[in-house]
Amino acid sequence: MNGYTDDDRQRRAPEPAKRRDRTAFERDRARVLHSAALRRLAAKTQVADPWADDFLRTRLTHSLECAQVGRELGKSLGCDPDLVETACLAHDIGHPPFGHNGEAALDVVAEGCGGFEGNAQSLRILTRLEPKSFTADGRSVGLNLTRATLDGVMKYPWRRSEAKGRAYGIYDDDLPVAEWVREGAPAGRTCFEAQVMDWADDVAYSVHDLEDALVAGHVDFGRLADPAERRLVAETAAKLYCPDAELAELEERFVDLLAEPYWPTGYDGTPRSLAALKNLTSTLIGRFCMAAEDATRQAYGDRPLTRHTADLVLPRRQRLECSLLKGVTAHYVWISHEANRARQRELIMELADMLIAGAPGSLDPAFSAAHQAAADDAGRLRAVVDQIASLTDTSATARYRRLRARR
Structure with a gap:
């Protein structure tokens, strides 16, 4: 692959050689395309509620269209087209229910564990929460994508403390993997x-x-x-x-x-x-x-x-x-x-209160396990935030109604 090195194609957890003749970046594209996190974008808000009209885009159809635009533009400039397409497919994978509106509400909920940001959540999903590969000592490395692909997803390669009021793309507890991704990269400059x-x-x-x-x-x-x-x-x-x-x-x-x-x-x-x-x-x-x-x-x-x-x-x-x-x-x-946007934010805030009160039993198994393994309140709160962020508009609304009915 012209312009890319073995370091660019390196994965966090080594993998055995595969028989099929596919490039590392083609494998990355397939992993994101088949991920549950990408599928969930089909029921997350882009402009209007996903169920409001058959014509209107969801966060998934937006991501597919972004991928087509990015693939062709990147290819024309000499980038690996599969790498750019994968970065485009994954760029919104961390968005919570109700899009940027839900993101604002979750940021308030997550204040006690470092805040919430959709771009930082994307890195967290790709490198930890979407289970596919594990290290020898049992730690999840998410989809185990290549260094270059993960770098291509990182629109804001800095932490909240370094953002100076801007958006950011790295949570503090995801710093080790971010440092691995950004090895050799100029500080503060996106690839x-x-x-x-x-x-x-x-x-x-x-x-x-x-x-x-x-x-x-x-x-x-x-x-x-x-x-x-x-x-x-x-x-x-x-x-x-x-x-x-x-x-x-x-x-x-x-x-x-x-x-x-x-x-x-x-x-x-x-x-x-x-x-x-x-x-x-x-x-x-x-x-x-x-x-x-x-x-x-x-x-x-x-x-x-x-x-x-x-x-x-x-x-x-x-x-x-x-x-x-x-x-x-x-x-x-x-x-x-x-x-209507205010009502959506209120739903997220109330849902968080109910999940926190009922955790770990109120959480799905993966997030319940993370809650129980957490060393402190911040870690337990992050498990709840990860749970809410994983939900779609429809499932967040349904869970909210179900939990509220039990009160």
Whole structure:
């Protein structure tokens, strides 16, 4: 594999040679694809409740689409395509019920054990909680993925104490495995494959969440013709996604983007409007990916770009456009549906209280065992948090109702 070494392909627990002629990164992809944690994303929120509409994306379909975008972009820049696809498939595997909303609630619950962060939970699942391989002394190494693949998943390779208000990707008690993954890596710098994954994630959800919001009736493109409406969206985008941009610059970019000829004039659910919407999504994805590929090639030439040899170059124009699309969904879906989001957070908090009160008996066997083996209250709390994070929107709601009925 061009650009990758034996150290990149190393696994935490040595494995015997396999007969079938597959690369180490192909094996990684298969392990994530067949994991229970990935399957559970089918019932976790992306934009709307997973059961709200057959058309709308779940966290799983988003991950599959992110993987397609990332695989092609990574391949065009010289990355191993299976490695990048695996990083994209796994990038949201640590998300709890109700998406980022549940993540915020669990962070409050987990304050006594170091907090909760979906990216850090992804590393924990891949290296500990999803059981496949064990060390000689009986410790779980999760899916036992290669060093390079795990590094490709680590969008934020630092701990909470080092984050300085940013997101983070390593819990303190997962530091040993993170240090093994990051052996030889520049401190605080994500690898090239993780940067490709991160942009593929931004591209996929900025475009597809917009599509879902339109189909669900949350967004009307006609409203965006009003400068006042565009300003509100630009304010949301600036606050959440690009605080370095002036509002006037965002508004200018918004006007230019909406002037492109591929924007549909309306949506009524007919085949022609569905086709126009699909043309919009594919054109925007191509626009964002080609801009990154061209800028990166201009900076580094035609050589294969892997691991820590380069950084993905994102033109400011496309970065701001992507932020504006995310701002549309945030403004019309998240902010306007805050009452329902508040109820979801309350459910997570109350479910945590009931599970803590009934632990270890209230936990599934794997988490019950971790609770009983924990050396202190922080470890016992982490077992409860791991349990809640493993649940889907539907199973979290069902368990909450079941436990509440027993009170």
